[in-house]
Amino acid sequence: MSPFNEDSRVKIPALLHLVRLGYTWLPLKKARWDTRNNIFPDLFEEAVLRINPGTVREDVPALLNELQLTLAGEDLGRGLHQRITARSGVRLIDFDNLANNSWHVVTELPFIHGEDEFRPDITLLVNGLPLVFVEVKKPMNAGGVLAERARMDRRHANPKFRHFFNMVQLMAFSNNMNYDNGQFEPVQGAFYAASTYGEAHFNYFREERADELATVLGPADEAVENAVLVDTNLVAIKGTPEFERNKAADSPTHRLLTSMFSRERFAFLLQYAFAWLTTEAGIEKHVMRYPQLFATLAIAERLAAGVRKGIVWHTQGSGKTALAWYNVRYLGDWFQRRLQVARFYFIVDRLDLLKQACEEFRIRGLHVNVIESRDAFTRDMKKAVAVDNNAGAPEITVVNIQRFDDDPNIATANDYALSVQRVYFLDEVHRSYNPKGSFLANLEQSDRNAIKIGLTGTPLIGDQLKSRTLFGDYIHKYYYNASIADGYTLRLIREEIATRYRMQLQQALAEVEIQQGGIERKALYAHPRFVGAMLDYILDDFTRSRVAFGDDSIGGMVICDSAEQARELHGQFQHRRTSPTPVVRESANDEVYERRRVADKVPAYNKPLTSALILHDENSTQYRSDEIKAYKRGEIDLLFVYNMLLTGFDAPRLKKLYFGRVIKDHNLLQALTRVNRRYRNFRYGYVVDFAGIQKEFDQVNREYYDELTRELGDEAEHYSQLFMDSEEIRSAIDTIREALFDYALDEA
Numbered sequence: 140m141s142p143f144n145e146d147s148r149v150k151i152p153a154l155l156h157l158v159r160l161g162y163t164w165l166p167l168k169k170a171r172w173d174t175r176n177n178i179f180p181d182l183f184e185e186a187v188l189r190i191n192p193g194t195v196r197e198d199v200p201a202l203l204n205e206l207q208l209t210l211a212g213e214d215l216g217r218g219l220h221q222r223i224t225a226r227s228g229v230r231l232i233d234f235d236n237l238a239n240n241s242w243h244v245v246t247e248l249p250f251i252h253g254e255d256e257f258r259p260d261i262t263l264l265v266n267g268l269p270l271v272f273v274e275v276k277k278p279m280n281a282g283g284v285l286a287e288r289a290r291m292d293r294r295h296a297n298p299k300f301r302h303f304f305n306m307v308q309l310m311a312f313s314n315n316m317n318y319d320n321g322q323f324e325p326v327q328g329a330f331y332a333a334s335t336y337g338e339a340h341f342n343y344f345r346e347e348r349a350d351e352l353a354t355v356l357g358p359a360d361e362a363v364e365n366a367v368l369v370d371t372n373l374v375a376i377k378g379t380p381e382f383e384r385n386k387a388a389d390s391p392t393h394r395l396l397t398s399m400f401s402r403e404r405f406a407f408l409l410q411y412a413f414a415w416l417t418t419e420a421g422i423e424k425h426v427m428r429y430p431q432l433f434a435t436l437a438i439a440e441r442l443a444a445g446v447r448k449g450i451v452w453h454t455q456g457s458g459k460t461a462l463a464w465y466n467v468r469y470l471g472d473w474f475q476r477r478l479q480v481a482r483f484y485f486i487v488d489r490l491d492l493l494k495q496a497c498e499e500f501r502i503r504g505l506h507v508n509v510i511e512s513r514d515a516f517t518r519d520m521k522k523a524v525a526v527d528n529n530a531g532a533p534e535i536t537v538v539n540i541q542r543f544d545d546d547p548n549i550a551t552a553n554d555y556a557l558s559v560q561r562v563y564f565l566d567e568v569h570r571s572y573n574p575k576g577s578f579l580a581n582l583e584q585s586d587r588n589a590i591k592i593g594l595t596g597t598p599l600i601g602d603q604l605k606s607r608t609l610f611g612d613y614i615h616k617y618y619y620n621a622s623i624a625d626g627y628t629l630r631l632i633r634e635e636i637a638t639r640y641r642m643q644l645q646q647a648l649a650e651v652e653i654q655q656g657g658i659e660r661k662a663l664y665a666h667p668r669f670v671g672a673m674l675d676y677i678l679d680d681f682t683r684s685r686v687a688f689g690d691d692s693i694g695g696m697v698i699c700d701s702a703e704q705a706r707e708l709h710g711q712f713q714h715r716r717t718s719p720t721p722v723v724r725e726s727a728n729d730e731v732y733e734r735r736r737v738a739d740k741v742p743a744y745n746k747p748l749t750s751a752l753i754l755h756d757e758n759s760t761q762y763r764s765d766e767i768k769a770y771k772r773g774e775i776d777l778l779f780v781y782n783m784l785l786t787g788f789d790a791p792r793l794k795k796l797y798f799g800r801v802i803k804d805h806n807l808l809q810a811l812t813r814v815n816r817r818y819r820n821f822r823y824g825y826v827v828d829f830a831g832i833q834k835e836f837d838q839v840n841r842e843y844y845d846e847l848t849r850e851l852g853d854e855a856e857h858y859s860q861l862f863m864d865s866e867e868i869r870s871a872i873d874t875i876r877e878a879l880f881d882y883a884l885d886e887a
Contacts, residue, residue: 147376149275149315149392150260152385154244154367156393159357160401162244162263166370174251176210176306178203179243182267186241190233190266202229209305215424216305216334217415223268224410232265234410237402240266246371248272252299263400270409271400272307275392276314283326284312284341292338304334308409309426311399313392318343320624329395333413333426342426343625346398347433355401356388411435411469414461416502428627431462434615435469438592441614442473448591449614450568450606455596455812456628456789457617460485460499463564463594467505467535470562471525479560480525483535486565486582490760491767492787493539496566506534520585523559561589567786568593568606597808619812628815634827640676644829647672664799665703667711673829674711677797678748680827681777684795690819691746694770695795696778698785698810700830702754704799709752709779716747750777753784785809791816797827801835 158164172179184199209218223231233239243264250257259272274287282289291310294300313329330341346352368374376382387393398404412427427435434451441449453459467483474481485500487493497507506528510516519536526534563582582591591610596619598606607613622628636644647669652658655666663669677697685691699705751766752758758766763783769775771790778784785802786809796814801807814824 145275145277145280146371147373147382148277148385149313150246151367151371151373151376152382152390153261153273153275153392153396154246155359155364155386156356156388156396157244157261157263157400158363158367159359159388160355160397161357162242162400164363164367165243165245165264166366167245167248168370170245172248173203174249176207176302177248177250177262177269178206178306179264179267179269182241182243182264184267186266187229187231190231190239191229194229198229210302212305213301213422214305215336215415215422216308217422217424219305220308220409220413223270231268232406232409234406237406242402243267250300250303252303255297255299257294257300265405265409269306271309271311271405273311273313273396275312278314278316278327280314283316284314284328284330285324285326287312287314288339288341295335295337295339301336304336307334308413309399310334310339311395312339312341313395315390315392317391318624325626329391331395331399331426333424335424341626342428344395344398344429345621345625346394347429348436352397352401352404355397355403359386407432407436410472411465414464414503417504418502425461427465428458428625430615430617430621431458431465434462434617435466437615438466439470439473442470442590446611447589448593448611450593450595450598450610450612451615452595452598452613453615453617454619454622454628455809456816457596457622458627459566459594459596460496461503463535464500464503464505466562466564466592467533471533474560475525478558480523480558481560481562482522482525484561484563485535485537486563487537487539488541488567489787490539490541491764491783492566493537494764495787495789496537500535500537504532506530506532508534508536510536510538516585561586563589563591565591565593565610568595568598568610596812597806619808619815627817628812629817629822629824631811631815631826632823634680634825636676636827636829637680640672640679643672643675644669661701661703664700665707667707670704670707670711673799674708674715677708677777677827678712681795682748684825688794688821690821692773692792693794693818693821694773694776694778694790694792695797696780696784696793696813697797698799698802699779699781700800702756702781705752705754705779705781706757709750712748712750712777712779716749748776749774750779751775753778753780755783785813788813789816791818793824794818794821795825795827798830801830803835807835 154164170179171181180199180203183203184196187199187202188194188196206219206222209222212218224234225231226234241264245262245264246260247258248262248269250259260275261273262269263271263273274291276284276287280286291312295304309331310333311329311331314327315329316327318328319325325341325343328343331344332339332341365374365377368377388397399408408427412432414425416423416425430453434453438449438451451459451462453462463483463485470483471481485496487496493509493511497509500507506526508519508527510519516538526532528534582589592614593606593610595606598613619628623630635641647666648663651663651666651668658666677695681695685693697705697708699708751770753763753766757763766775767784767788770778771792773792785806790813793814793816796811798810802810811826814826816824
């Protein structure tokens with residue numbers, strides 16, 4: 140029987156690689172741990188006394204009991220994390236001197252509660268605290284990494300293990316294979332996830348700063364290798380060619396271990412990479428995505444070099460608001476080490492973006508100040524403290540510049556607060572920041588020493604205004620193809636209008652033009668006859684899509700040609716919904732069009748559809764806000780919009796986008812990516828094109844591709860199309876047919 144299996148091919152080489160990264164191999168037969176929480180008390184005590192010279196041995200039992208009580212909470216480890224990252228009181232980890240901590244690696248440490256037990260392949264200990272575990276599989280294993288994730292998810296959901304997942308902060312999974320990019324549920328590769336009580340979300344990791352890690356790997360230690368092989372009863376593989384190959388530092392598993400668990404990187408992750416979100420559904424724990432990690436490091440690097448402004452170009456859906464939140468914590472400490480007090484501002488230009496940003500920051504635990512006037516901004520500029528709230532919580536000030544008048548005397552920083560460093564995160568720096576207006580000049584004048592970080596998924600790159608000209612060079616870039624490859628966003632499928640409906644639409648236009656002659660284009664497309672034919676198609680397509688996808692929770696959005704068309708569409712929709720035999724009467728010839736009930740479009744769905752009209756001058760702000768929230772909750776099926784919600788609107792259930800008009804330049808990509816969020820098991824977002832957007836998209840995409848080429852050189856070849864084109868679809872269908880050739884397809 141071959142001695143090569145999962146342990147010898149992946150686990151043992153990984154253990155040896157971690158030893159080279161600075162972890163000490165610890166055989167469990169020589170160790171002692173507390174089975175209640177898997178803390179190694181001897182290692183813990185030794186580290187605590189070393190890190191805290193004023194602490195005595197008699198204090199340690201009480202400290203361990205305190206940790207045990209902390210682990211009993213239903214907080215996904217937030218309390219434990221606050222304790223291990225605290226800089227005051229008895230410190231559990233020395234983040235200022237990483238060599239002052241103890242770093243150990245063990246294998247098959249049992250996590251036991253009563254009759255239930257699991258043994259992760261590898262557990263990493265920092266000062267005796269089991270903060271990470273790694274599960275590995277051999278390449279080409281049945282089910283790939285998904286099989287291991289399913290097994291772990293069952294453990295996550297077991298209440299008996301809850302305290303263990305409060306202790307463990309981070310998990311990694313690998314079957315030692317390279318990523319198969321773009322797979323919705325990746326079965327191969329090396330991934331990381333935050334600890335959870337439910338399903339773990341796998342995150343890719345693609346190293347961008349390999350040069351910084353070139354020296355973290357120490358030499359191999361043959362004595363340690365012999366000890367590990369003896370302890371794991373695998374001496375037989377010593378010196379074999381396969382074992383030597385498996386120890387290579389550049390294997391997929393080892394690359395992930397180096398990127399995440401080399402000491403400097405791991406210390407960064409422990410301190411700054413986690414977010415606990417308090418949502419209506421309960422608490423969620425998130426971990427930094429790798430582009431957020433590298434953007435944060437790049438920002439600090441630019442600041443250290445004296446650069447005061449720049450742009451983070453991250454595609455829509457990649458978490459730019461979350462990036463700002465991570466940076467409030469990281470840069471707050473970064474400036475504190477430089478004896479400066481950092482005050483953070485998030486600048487938006489629309490009320491809906493202000494509300495969205497405030498909500499995103501609040502659920503992550505930030506105290507949020509809201510500024511919507513020049514006077515309030517002026518008062519805020521006089522503050523010289525990092526936080527100004529009774530709880531002492533980290534804070535950010537969200538500023539809505541839309542409410543400011545054009546006044547050259549907007550605000551001026553307190554000249555005497557020399558230790559204050561203001562950091563402005565400017566959201567969506569592809570619009571509204573006109574250099575000919577007063578705001579940019581005012582912002583510069585408010586504090587000439589302030590740092591300005593622009594955030595955008597679609598920077599302005601035209602011949603007129605350019606984001607780089609206004610806000611500086613790119614600090615970090617993460618374009619949509621990378622986001623799709625990493626599974627954070629979806630590709631789109633553009634759907635043509637069915638031929639018979641296209642003919643009906645053309646006939647409706649022709650008849651209206653004949654009847655009314657010389658009618659303006661806007662009025663033509665808002666005419667009840669044309670709108671009726673358009674609505675026919677939307678309702679038929681949307682309800683059929685729900686059946687095809689087997690999911691009646693998805694939502695749709697109709698981007699209308701004008702506010703008048705949006706009102707007419709919504710009006711006809713409401714009329715059909717409330718009338719058993721709805722009619723649309725046209726004043727031109729009083730022609731009556733009988734239409735079926737919405738609910739009858741597809742008999743499988745007996746519940747009538749619902750809709751909302753979202754226009755800036757329709758209904759009150761509160762009404763629109765309530766309707767948008769209801770849509771996100773799944774209580775409204777279709778949104779009829781014109782200009783609102785085309786940017787900054789994040790509703791993962793939105794999976795059908797109907798384009799009633801061509802949208803130009805960067806606004807097109809903004810609008811398209813409303814439908815690219817991950818949702819349940821959807822692999823694509825769907826765009827129905829009434830307006831012929833393909834040509835405009837091709838032009839915009841080429842411009843961004845050219846910009847990337849200038850920035851990235853040869854790397855730009857990795858950035859292709861947001862849409863899945865017809866050739867790819869045909870190829871995928873042919874592959875499916877080939878795979879199913881031997882199976883009858885006429886019966887389910």
